[in-house]
Amino acid sequence: MQQTPRRILYSILLLAGAAWILFSADRTGTSTSGQIPAPQKGFLAPDFELKTPAGDSIKLSDLREQAVLLNLWATWCPPCRAEMQTIEEVYNEYKEQGFTVLAVNMTYQDNPLEIMPFVESQGLSYPILLDETGEMAKAYQLKSLPSSYFIDRDGMINEVVIGGPMAEALLRTRIENILK
Amino acid sequence: MIDLFRSLFAPPRHLILLLAALWIGLTLAEKRVERHNLTKDALNNLVYYGILGYILGGRILFVLGNLPAFSDNPLNIFSLNIDLFDPVGALAIAVIVGFAYGQRQKLFLWSTLDALTPFFGILAIGLSLAHLAAGTAFGSPTDVPWGMEMWNATRHPTQVYALIVGILIFAFVWFRNPGTFPGSEFLWFTSLTAGAHLFLEAFRGDSTLVFGGLRLSQIVAWLVLAAALFAFDRIRASKGQIPAAEGSSD
Numbered sequence: 001m002q003q004t005p006r007r008i009l010y011s012i013l014l015l016a017g018a019a020w021i022l023f024s025a026d027r028t029g030t031s032t033s034g035q036i037p038a039p040q041k042g043f044l045a046p047d048f049e050l051k052t053p054a055g056d057s058i059k060l061s062d063l064r065e066q067a068v069l070l071n072l073w074a075t076w077c078p079p080c081r082a083e084m085q086t087i088e089e090v091y092n093e094y095k096e097q098g099f100t101v102l103a104v105n106m107t108y109q110d111n112p113l114e115i116m117p118f119v120e121s122q123g124l125s126y127p128i129l130l131d132e133t134g135e136m137a138k139a140y141q142l143k144s145l146p147s148s149y150f151i152d153r154d155g156m157i158n159e160v161v162i163g164g165p166m167a168e169a170l171l172r173t174r175i176e177n178i179l180k
Numbered sequence: 181m182i183d184l185f186r187s188l189f190a191p192p193r194h195l196i197l198l199l200a201a202l203w204i205g206l207t208l209a210e211k212r213v214e215r216h217n218l219t220k221d222a223l224n225n226l227v228y229y230g231i232l233g234y235i236l237g238g239r240i241l242f243v244l245g246n247l248p249a250f251s252d253n254p255l256n257i258f259s260l261n262i263d264l265f266d267p268v269g270a271l272a273i274a275v276i277v278g279f280a281y282g283q284r285q286k287l288f289l290w291s292t293l294d295a296l297t298p299f300f301g302i303l304a305i306g307l308s309l310a311h312l313a314a315g316t317a318f319g320s321p322t323d324v325p326w327g328m329e330m331w332n333a334t335r336h337p338t339q340v341y342a343l344i345v346g347i348l349i350f351a352f353v354w355f356r357n358p359g360t361f362p363g364s365e366f367l368w369f370t371s372l373t374a375g376a377h378l379f380l381e382a383f384r385g386d387s388t389l390v391f392g393g394l395r396l397s398q399i400v401a402w403l404v405l406a407a408a409l410f411a412f413d414r415i416r417a418s419k420g421q422i423p424a425a426e427g428s429s430d
Contacts, residue, residue: 003417010409017378017402024382027393038331040315042386143190159263162191167259172249 039140041160045070045151046139050104050129053116058102058127061155067094067178069101069171070149072131072142074110075118080146083165084122090171091126097179098153101126106145108134152178182312182328182340189313192262197313201306202231205299208354215358216295222285223295230278237273241266290363290415297365301350304373308346312339320385336383345376361419367412374405 037046045068049059060068071087073080084103091101105115107130119128131137140147148166150159158178161170189197206227213223242265243250243257250256256264282292311317319328319336327334349372353365378401381387387395 003413006416007413010413013375013409014402014406017375017405020378020382021394021398021402024395024398025393026387026389026395036321036332038333040318040331043331143187144192161261161263167256167261167264168253169246169249169256169259170261170264173246173264176249 039149039157039160041157043157044155045149045157048136048139050131050136052127052129053119058129060102060151063100063102064155065098065153067097067099067153067175068149068151069099069175069178070151071101071103072106072137072140072145072147073103074106074145075114076110077145079164081118083146084124086166086168086171088122088124088126090168090175094175094179099175099179102129103127104129104131104136106134106137106142107132108137150174150178152180186313186315189310191314194310194313195262197310198303198306201302201309205302205306208302209295209297209299212298213295216291216362218287218292218295222287225285226278226281226287226292226296227299229281230274233277234270234274237277238265238267238270241269241273245269288362290361290366293366294362294364297353297369298350300366301346301353301369305343305346305350308339308342312343316386317342318385319383322383335385338380338383338385341380341383342376345380346373349373349376361415363411363415367408367415371405371408371412374401374408377401378405 037044039046045060047059047061049057051057060070069087069091071080071083073084075081087101087103091099103124103126105128107115112130115128115130140149144162146164146166148161148164149157150161152158159174161174206224209223209227210220213220239257245266281287282289308317315330317339318330319338319341321333322336323334324336326337328337328340329335349369352372353369356368358365378398381395381398381401384395384397387397390396390399
């Protein structure tokens with residue numbers, strides 16, 4: 001192709017591209033995530049209400065205005081066990097700033113008799129919740145343990161970390177983000 | 181079938197797909213390396229140093245950007261957590277390392293990029309498969325018949341769109357006649373990939389929006405497309421008329 005027709009073709013391509021950018025712009029911001037609860041970064045965290053071993057109920061949506069680390073775990077899962085002490089350390093450090101942890105035990109696939117002895121042996125002070133039916137795990141489309149969801153003060157999932165154990169530095173950077 | 185695939189390669193297993201793509205891409209690139217006056221060793225070393233730069237650069241830049249988080253426990257610098265990583269910085273470091281290696285070994289830029297094109301093509305396919313497995317780079321809600329259930333809505337299967345386009349672009353670059361000038365394979369790949377991304381981004385449900393609703397990724401793709409077309413034009417202008425005997429459609 002000769003130079004002039006080639007340059008005309010390139011110009012048409014770029015003009016068409018620019019027009020497509022303007023045409024496909026999302027001026028209302030409604031096409032991008034956020035609107036529907038889903039266990040993925042950028043979405044509203046699916047709500048749930050679960051009981052603690054003491055029988056108290058905690059509902060996620062009641063914790064708006066707080067930054068929440070939602071940690072899904074089981075006693076038979078070594079990386080889950082390995083990261084809980086680190087989570088305890090950062091919980092104590094950041095809780096005064098409006099940070100909390102909800103450690104949801106996958107009770108439906110765990111041995112209920114081992115949960116509290118493990119929690120007590122680790123000296124964990126943050127809330128432990130029991131998912132006895134698997135409904136919460138289903139809502140969060142659980143595929144691997146541990147799974148951690150960093151939820152900001154508006155209830156939006158800011159980051160998802162699948163697998164573990166999470167390093168202290170990783171916890172700190174993610175918590176600083178959801179506390180902003 | 182997609183559900184089975186997503187279950188099989190759910191995070192963090194989706195990284196297996198990227199590793200497989202790296203290996204297949206490098207193997208295919210090796211097969212054609214001599215066509216570009218490069219040795220297999222030079223290509224392997226270039227990719228090796230690039231990957232090393234990517235891994236180390238991503239971690240180092242993350243640490244530098246979050247120094248206070250590491251102050252209590254500096255050994256976390258060596259943590260196996262892959263989330264302690266700056267992917268954009270990593271890419272920049274990989275490019276710098278690759279460029280520095282190429283300069284040191286006196287590799288010709290355009291020929292080297294041509295030799296790497298099959299590698300990039302397979303990597304793009306692997307990336308779309310990894311996105312599909314992880315549920316990232318997802319589409320916006322839709323009611324088209326081929327919509328896919330993801331994140332509690334029927335969405336454009338943007339990962340599948342990207343996969344199909346990636347395979348078509350790779351096939352085009354792989355099976356077309358050799359380019360008549362150094363850089364043609366790479367520039368074809370870059371311009372087609374940027375053009376496809378510019379088009380497909382419109383169906384994404386996770387775009388970063390700027391300037392009142394424009395999709396940042398489309399703007400970047402448009403700039404890459406413009407740069408590739410400009411490079412095409414400059415190289416062709418400097419080479420003059422293409423000899424018909426070489427039988428290329430460039």
